[in-house]
Amino acid sequence: MTLEGNKDEAEKCIVIAQSAFAAGNNEKAEKFLLKAERLYPTTIAKDLLARVRAAGPSTAGPRRTPPSSPSAEDVRRRRAPTHQVPQREYTPEQQEAVRRVNKCKDYYEILGVTKEATDSDIKKAYKKLALQLHPDKNHAPGAAEAFKAIGNAAAILTDAEKRKQYDIRGEEPVHTPHTHHQYYARGFESDLTAEELFNMFFGATAAFPGGGPTVYTRRRAREPEQREPHAGLVQLLPVLVLVLLSMMSGYFISEPVYSLAPSSKYPVPRETVNLKVPYYVKENFHTDYQGSLRRLEMAIEEEYIVGLRHACQRERNYRDSMVWKARNFGDERQYGDAQKLRTPSCEKLHKYHR
Known part of the structure; x- marks a missing residue:
């Protein structure tokens, strides 16, 4: 380090x-x-x-008296190293929260929401559980695994495309001799670690009092086992089925109609009629899109405003953290600079709410 x-x-x-x-x-x-x-x-x-x-x-505390000469037994005890790890306490409620998550079968059950839950409902459920299960706060056995599980569930269900594929293909838990549960259903694994996702929701400087740095690592692959020669064909069968399902799902899942950022696939710029939010569409948008343009632009504006709110919250969290540090260390110059930190996303959001 x-x-x-x-x-x-x-x-x-x-x-x-x-x-x-x-x-x-x-x-x-x-x-x-x-x-x-x-x-x-x-x-x-x-x-x-x-x-x-x-x-x-x-100057505090009782005065110490000069120690007497230690005996041979005292010297031996002092030299003997102790390797006892202090037991970290946890409440029955924390243990029950960990147990509930670790026995769940799919992502909706992990977060405690229904399949009809909105994006806002899912994020609200994740925030509540993350504050209960973060290993810096919850020291019950299995808390780290439960924290990773809710992070993976939130990352998949807040991604519109991944959630659609997950709802179509379903959840298939994997059980191994080394872990109680693995929450990677047919390839539905988040690209973010549990800690990275937590920082996205609560700010990069979020931490619990007294909590040290927590390291999250991906699960290690199981060591290959010796198998009989004919067992290889049997093992390949599920893989072939998954590949076939992936190819078939491509025919039923359509690409997004728009993008909030320009790209080679979405090169044509447009803006919504109401809030003048810029968005980008494909070159054949005018001929291929048969839906309601008003509803489409309402969805675009909602996605844009939600994104601004999250970005604004992260900017405020960062500024407040810098102000707290400067005040705590008594650095007037740093305190003044921290108070002047801009929050551009909040400024844009304020413009839309006027």
Whole structure:
């Protein structure tokens, strides 16, 4: 890990050291400042460390008496390393939430919504579950697996094309001896990790108090097992069926009529009559599209406004995080710069709501 990757951890150590120094616990403050310097050297940590050392020993707590000479048994116990991992506590409600998700059969059941749920309903359900199941907050066994499951479900069901294919082809859970469930139904696996999706909904700086960095990795492939020669044909049969279904589904799933961004497939620019939202269509749009243009443009405007709201929320989260950091470290210049951070998506959204 690079020094830049340790920056957030170093800042947490500085915050702990500041609290300890204010409480008169200079030894604890020095310990965390030294750790912050090892992770990511900063001027703030150096200056505070100098102040702590200049203040001398801790002023809080009872005075220590000089220790007596340790016995041979004491020396042996001190030298013996301990490798006990502290048990992290969790509530019965957290354990029940994890158990419910891990026993679900399909994506709708995982999020607790019906197949008629709107995009907004799905995102609302994901946010509620993500705050309950994030491993930095929920330490129950299986929380990381449940967190990945709701992330994968939300990523598939909020993508219009993937959701349509999922509804057509259905869900087929895979059971292996190594895991309780795998939520990848016939190739329906999100391109994003659980943490990346969480940051998209709550902002890249979202974190839980006291939560350390959580690493999410994709499932490792199972090691190949020795099989009999004729078993290869049997194993290829499901693959051939999936390929055939994929080819057949292509005939029934039509491409989107429009795109909010120009491309070689959607080169013709247009804009909606009501809100003047720009969108792009194919060259044969005027002859091939037989639906209601008014309904199409209403759907385009709704998608555009929803996208602006999400982008606006991310921009506000980032600005608030920078303001909080600057205020916490007492950096007036950084605090002023953070307050001046623009939120262009919010400005566009405000224009449409006037």
